[in-house]
Amino acid sequence: MPVSPSLASSARRLASVFLDCVYPNRCMVCENLLEFGAADWVCRNCAPLLVPISGPVCEKCGKPLGGGECNEGYEGGDECNGGYECNERYEGSGKGNKWYGGKGNGGNESNKGYGGGNAEAGALCRTCARRERFFGKNTAFFPYDPVVRELIHRFKYGGRPRYAVGLARMICGRIGPEFWRGADAFAAVPMYPRKKKERGYNQAEELALAVSGLTGVPVDRDCLARVSDTKPQSGLGPAARANNVRDAFKAGKSRVPAARSYIIFDDVYTTGETISACARVLLENGAGRADGFTLAIAVGEKKKDKA
């Protein structure tokens, strides 16, 4: 029997409320049940393990400055696989963890110490000092340490697109309006259509949509398209990585309004080639600016098994 679209959508909404009651939210780190009505999707025990970046960062890529230089050993893009070793200095110290226990919307107070605010003007990491990038700047939220790697792995491959909602709350509670101020639209690094169909969702797009829901900045879902299913980046040298993604993206179905300012979402920033390639497409199609936002950034030492 045919079902009308509005009936189907009401049924979906009802089902979602029902599921929330039967399957309440679980901690995004340990997967234990959260207390009913918990503001954040991380339990008290795990909260100290999940610490966003604070202190001076590279003005271009958002990587913490003054520590290990990495970036060539870990694959970003679509494979959350090994090849990357975390830098020990990010073991959860609990510092910078102010959103826990609070509402997460504490205004400016919680923003101190985050991101480029503390970096010396023009401070660049070694990688950014060497390479040209098409994006304006990237904001990275977490260091890509083992806890974050696990979480992102489940978000991407574990059928948990809802993590986007919990993550968006943390992000907005922590970094506040200076992050999205001036952006006309969000975009997401697109997945190859067949891959997206298999996975059922694009985690970068889910994150952009969830942050959009909290900030009111619209998501332009059709400004970018992926034309080739790039190989995993692991094991490729810097030049090969750049070639691997350079032609992977093209303009999507929607026209980019002149001078529009974008923030492109992705899960992990490794070499920056992916965000840069997407930014290039947007700029070539009329955008005025394209910045990046990544859930995490590789910060550790390069693993020496693959040059």
Ligand SMILES: [Zn+2]
């Ligand atoms: Zn937990």
Ligand SMILES: [Zn+2]
């Ligand atoms: Zn940098």
